[in-house]
Amino acid sequence: MRNRYGLLSTLTAIALFIVLETLSILLVVENGVVQRYKVMGAVRSAQAWVWTRTSRIRYYFNYKAENERLSAENLQLRQQLARYAAARAELDSLTLIVEPDYTFLGATVIKNSVDRQHNHLILDRGRKEGVETGMGVVTAQGVVGIVGAVSGHYAYVLSLLNVDQTVSAKLAGSGAFGPMTWTGVEPDRAVLREIPVHITAAPGDTVYTSGFSTIYPPDIPIGTVLESKVSKGSSQELTVRLFENFRTLHNVYIVKDNRRQEIEELYEQAR
Amino acid sequence: MNKPGNILFFVLVFLLQLVISDYLHLGPWVCLTLIPFLILHIPLSRSPHVVMLAAFGLGLGLDILSAGVPGLNAFAAVLAAAPRKFFYRILVNSDRQDKTEVPLLKDIGLFKYLKYLTVLVAIYLAAYILLDCVSVRPAGFIAVKFAASTVASVLLSLLLAVPIQRRS
Numbered sequence: 001m002r003n004r005y006g007l008l009s010t011l012t013a014i015a016l017f018i019v020l021e022t023l024s025i026l027l028v029v030e031n032g033v034v035q036r037y038k039v040m041g042a043v044r045s046a047q048a049w050v051w052t053r054t055s056r057i058r059y060y061f062n063y064k065a066e067n068e069r070l071s072a073e074n075l076q077l078r079q080q081l082a083r084y085a086a087a088r089a090e091l092d093s094l095t096l097i098v099e100p101d102y103t104f105l106g107a108t109v110i111k112n113s114v115d116r117q118h119n120h121l122i123l124d125r126g127r128k129e130g131v132e133t134g135m136g137v138v139t140a141q142g143v144v145g146i147v148g149a150v151s152g153h154y155a156y157v158l159s160l161l162n163v164d165q166t167v168s169a170k171l172a173g174s175g176a177f178g179p180m181t182w183t184g185v186e187p188d189r190a191v192l193r194e195i196p197v198h199i200t201a202a203p204g205d206t207v208y209t210s211g212f213s214t215i216y217p218p219d220i221p222i223g224t225v226l227e228s229k230v231s232k233g234s235s236q237e238l239t240v241r242l243f244e245n246f247r248t249l250h251n252v253y254i255v256k257d258n259r260r261q262e263i264e265e266l267y268e269q270a271r
Numbered sequence: 272m273n274k275p276g277n278i279l280f281f282v283l284v285f286l287l288q289l290v291i292s293d294y295l296h297l298g299p300w301v302c303l304t305l306i307p308f309l310i311l312h313i314p315l316s317r318s319p320h321v322v323m324l325a326a327f328g329l330g331l332g333l334d335i336l337s338a339g340v341p342g343l344n345a346f347a348a349v350l351a352a353a354p355r356k357f358f359y360r361i362l363v364n365s366d367r368q369d370k371t372e373v374p375l376l377k378d379i380g381l382f383k384y385l386k387y388l389t390v391l392v393a394i395y396l397a398a399y400i401l402l403d404c405v406s407v408r409p410a411g412f413i414a415v416k417f418a419a420s421t422v423a424s425v426l427l428s429l430l431l432a433v434p435i436q437r438r439s
Contacts, residue, residue: 009318009319012320013318013319013320013323013353016319016320016323016324017323017349017353020323020324020327020345020349021346021349021350023327023342023345024327024330024331024342024343024345024346024349025342025346026342027331027334027340027341027342027345028340028341028342028343028346028402030341030342054294111293113293113296114296115296115297115298115299115302116299116403117299117403117404117407117408118340118403163407163408184299184404184407184408184412185299185300185412186299187299247296
């Protein structure tokens with residue numbers, strides 16, 4: 001009798017082991033970070049409260065570096081503004097009012113991870129401020145990630161420092177473009193792939209967003225080429241040093257592509 | 272520190288793990304875990320079913336409450352919990368009449384404790400790192416990350432184990 005009970009106990013333990021491991025694998029394969037964010041809405045709200053306060057403390061200690069970064073960004077924006085003002089003066093005679101392709105919403109990072117293979121950020125802007133899934137997140141120093149899920153007041157962003165994330169990027173000058181992904185090791189390195197071998201990419205060349213998507217605007221500087229190597233004999237792989245310092249990320253912009261709906265409708269029609 | 276086996280002990284160590292996961296940035300080469308340390312402190316009298324369910328709960332709880340892919344910690348925790356008693360018998364005490372409830376450092380000695388802890392940590396981290404990095408990261412990176420994470424996690428667990436043995 002005892003043997004039978006022992007055997008039954010062993011068999012049920014094995015069955016439980018298989019069930020739990022299968023369930024875990026399914027969760028991993030589904031990679032349900034977004035679903036989890038939605039399901040755990042209440043928990044997330046409480047966590048967001050804690051994260052907001054801890055991010056303020058961290059920000060206090062980083063404010064000098066952040067101020068310097070914002071000053072540099074201000075200077076860059078002032079220079080751009082001056083160029084636009086000059087161009088505007090020339091266009092004053094035109095009456096056509098054109099809606100900008102992109103609009104930007106400022107946001108603060110309240111939670112950020114950089115040490116994992118699947119990093120993410122939480123921003124203090126959500127559905128109530130018009131944030132939607134699929135929107136890009138950028139700074140003046142480059143791309144940050146894509147909004148994966150939104151709640152009322154917060155947005156969950158899949159960081160560029162995520163092995164599953166790809167950004168369409170192009171080389172300055174030649175305009176050759178390809179998919180760029182994080183290396184998975186250092187938070188300031190990425191690899192730009194599928195650049196034709198006849199394209200010359202010198203160390204120091206700037207890499208920009210290509211704009212071939214409804215996520216990121218074109219021509220946002222991402223980083224500079226560190227080195228190049230031929231991959232599989234047919235294309236080059238360029239190692240890129242990212243401008244963005246993900247460890248000190250605090251102020252970001254959420255990008256709304258105003259053409260997105262129209263482009264998506266076009267895709268639907270073409271199917 | 273509370274007596275191992277006490278629910279408050281598990282809650283405090285789990286909270287420490289959450290703080291480590293959320294706020295301690297050690298870079299991509301090191302992953303610090305206390306989940307195997309907690310699994311080791313589940314009383315030996317508990318059935319494998321209870322141990323596996325508890326480990327699954329701890330892992331999934333960590334997946335949900337901290338950044339990461341859901342299922343990763345849960346998978347690794349169950350894999351470390353399932354053979355726990357088997358490794359206890361071959362590494363610590365093969366006597367089936369042994370009445371030890373929780374294998375503490377002061378009771379089984381540093382060498383046996385270290386062996387037992389290292390095996391649980393290694394199983395956990397091997398599963399976690401392989402599932403997270405395999406096919407997207409080179410084997411060298413995975414091997415270095417595994418070695419560095421195992422050493423760091425065992426040392427951290429030992430740091431916690433010393434005050435526990437003094438107070439229990």
